[in-house]
Amino acid sequence: MSASSAQRSPLDWEKVKPSHDPQFQRFASRRSTVMGTKGMVASSQPLASSVGIEILNKGGNAADAAVAVAAALNVTEPCNTGIGGDAFCLFYDAKLKKVRALNGSGRAPGAMTLEKLRSAGIQGPEIPMTSLHAVTVPGAASAWVDTVQLLGSGKLELSDVLAPAIRLAENGYPVHEATAHLWQRSENLIKSASPNHDEMLLDGRAPRAGESIRMPNLARTFRELATKGKDGFYKGRVAQEIVSLIKSKGGFMELEDLEDHARRGTEEVTPISYTYNRSDAESEGGVTVYECPPNGQGLTALLALGILDQMQELGLVRDLSKVEHNGVEYLHALIEALRLAFADTKYFVADPDHYKSRVDDLLNADYLRERAKLFDPTKASVDVQRGSPANTCDTVYFSVTDSEGNACSFINSNYAGFGTGAVPKGCGFTLQNRGAGFVLEEGHPNCVAPGKRPYHTIIPAMALRGDELFLCYGVMGGFMQPQGHVQVLLNMVHHGLSAQEALDSPRFCIGAGMAHPISGPISQVSVEDGIQPEVVESLKKMGHEVEVVSGWNRFQFGRGQVIQRLETPRGKVAWAAGSDLRADGQAIAQV
Template identity: 35%
Template sequence: MKASTSVVSAFAVSALGLLCCTALAYDRITGHDFTSRSEVIAQHAMAATSHPLATQVALDIMKQGGNAIDAAIAANAAIGLMEPTGNGIGGDLYAIVWDAKTERLYGLNGSGRSPLGLSYDQVAAELERMGRTDLPPHGMLPISVPGAIDGWFELHQKFGQLPMATILQPSIDYAEQGFPVTELIAYYWNRSVPLLSPQPGDFVGTFTIDGQAPRKGQIFKNPALGATYRALATDGRDAFYRGELTRVMDRFMRENGGYLRYEDFDQHTSTWVEPVSVDYKGYELWELPPNGQGIAALQMLQILKNFDLAAMGFNSADSIHTMVEAKKLAFEDRAKFYADSDFSQQPIAGLISEAYGRERAKLIGERAAQRVDAGNPHLYEGDTIYLTTADKDGNMVSLIQSNYRGMGSGVVVPGLGFVFQDRGQMFSMDKNHANVYEPGKRPFNTIIPAFITKGGKPLISYGVMGGAMQPQGHVQILVNIVDYGMNLQEAGDAARWQHLGSTEPTDGQAMYLKNGGYIEVERGVPYSTVRELMQRGHQVRYGLGGFGGYQAIMRDHTNGVYLGASESRKDGQAAGY
């Protein structure tokens, strides 16, 4: 299988597009034409994150006797410092853990809830004053309780080995002594500063150097975040949810028109959930149930198993058309049904059933569907970072964490060193919608970790961060491996596509896809494919980034080693020992 060298002269690809798109190595002696580099292979442990220094932190923790869970927490703390453009302790967390002792998967929903004292009518009145019908991306209104820290401590209490003080110490050192800012992070940081500087608090004092975003290679320090980490290391999760930090945040919110209160932090809990899965040609893909969007990937696979993607060929017009149409069908269900299960019951068993997938597959024709409605699964009832770690005992962690939009709300409590997330923007204001805003409710959440097992054994821990790209990316990675025989690195580097324009969970209950949406492709997709997709009625564009951030670890049970892969579109690194 050879990568196309078609010239896309009909489309202009900017420097950013070239940076973010796939780097194909056409002359690799191994014949793996879609890879930017070889897989990393190690015997004892592996870490793959979006920042090389965070990867090294994870490995150092495991060399000190920590396990994969300790390493994942340490890496997340480091990335929260080093990549504030995508995550931080002001955001949410989800994780899937393979526990080698019990030989099973555990799922953690570490997402936060809306303010208990902020009613629907108050939100509606504030939106009317602002001249909006949806929640804004910045400021106080979209802030929900940060769940990441509680997620760390839940993971640690259940599986951790080293003390949290040891786990957090590398990030404390980097916060106080500084770290060099990497290339892509510097780019996004520069974009965020003018948008978020006007928000309440101390964004400029915390996240700029003399009022400017740090440049590539410049040393950046965040001693305020280091102090917050020290408080967590000393006093545990209660320092953030029931301690002095809580009182500081409560006071700041009251003085600056915010809505979170001490009670919101005090009552916050993470939730251990059962991951759900579907079988795709002998491989089980595991995702977490809503309020996240993970089961959209499972719905897509239940549709796609009714087609021979391998015979269609990688990134052919037939394969992309079929996968895009499956995405359209799954995402209309996503828009209608996915929400906090504490407030409404979703027909999850029906949504991910083979029978429902088979019926939805019948709706896919030769032409691009322009109108797509949500189905009736009841009939079949029966900006983000991703990282993964694996240790010598066989434990594996798939963890994703986010502020939501880039650097979040822009609201920074002076002296604490982090930005509050703006995940509350993902609520709908339609009172009849499952995802409607309510006090104390978790909004629909885009961040999803993934895990693949085969024959009951752990195989691949992976994720593809990036908004609605995530379930589409999860499916593309699995299909690349299963149907197209790609290795772990090749599966991530191969040119991607994404479909946009589907109905969102923030829209009204009566909404549906009206105009077919559009496809964005990377420059590695042949123009012959693009042309045929257009002839089938698809709108196609060459995208300028936005195709996700992939990290993965595979367990090779035969040789007793781990294989690691890291996203060529990001600054990250896979490494092991």
């Protein structure tokens, strides 16, 4: 790939102007893009980003640093993530020019059936978010161990990788603003979820911004994982406390469920992909986007991109590079493509061990063309079969690259905020509520079953041009995630925004505020404050039910991180990174 084509979009070195010069500002970003030539870390929390740099400086690679960041975020941002949740990972191997994928999601207890849930009093279409029946086996601990072993540099032990997070948890840290807000919002949940709530509180309450908090029990849990490996979490003290807490609330989890997960290990899977703008391949405009396969929802982003491709080829919408960015035509096309994508994936995304994957059928060009033909350029299709998705802001996503050119796109989640909010005694973390993603409907592909993995919202992403890395990126936040993947990518591909500008640009979210991805009714489109009022009014006239969102509620639009690979005119590789201003985060370059 030539130097000119490698950074053809969004950054043209011949046209770069100072970001503070409004004449050349394509979008009014509040942050500058961070540049560097060695490693780079972009996460939603500055202390966690610093931890990643520390591991890179010790000789670790992008995968080692990603696990260190994941653990540090459990300490500094427990309102979104933790070792009691799940994780997914994409890794770009610069030597092999290959993308690898790890599925670190846990399974339902072996004794859990639809009949038993009904007998236990769960009568609705899904397991309630606060019920301990919603706890599936936490997969994050195994994913951390396996990521270091399978993808790491081999220069560092797991104990080296976890050491900075253990130090943070033992010594304490000042809570940042966005984290404090989310922590306070969940205070009552934590207090009511288990007898061990004080482990997640400061003097019996949520910490406020600037207050320091220590988490010695979490440090103890991390140390056991660091010294004993998976047995430190899935056997012994931690495992027993998880099972005891769940069973105290009538749950079905057994020690054997945890041991079985450790025995199986994190599953290495083949990533799925779609090449967007393929017709522009001769001019190297085509971008291949990689996602983890089901049971994750990354397929939604690929479907939406495929439908958008077909809409442009059929002339149903103009070339999106020539359409006003975040104007009526542009937003209507993206909203409708995502509605069509979700209509399919909300049904077909399920555990492939229990339901045959339909990925190839759904990404078939003929099928995408037929779906695109349902698009009406003049009006909204709010009644797409099976409805629109829900949204929760519940996850941490981060990007890491290293001086060898490797990249790790990593995501770790409790599902909804603190998950169930329940704390296993003496462990210092909350248990996720990922089982709420099951559908309690006999015969549904995503119906709960023993040992089954639920529909998963968390999805890391990567984009390549040819076999060279273009972007290591993602947008966290429940069912906003594939929507964010599409919007951020197209901000860069079609409108030339930099990594930071692409994140700062106002976004939309279809289905925001819904209670559940499958059973929730049709919902409105939320648009972020910053999209022009006349655009909002025009969307309403087309039949979209639009709500403008501002303030702290902007969390619903997700919080992303982007690291872009660039080649300078002299052929030297550089990194350009952005960190979402909707979070406390920061992108940091290795010196």
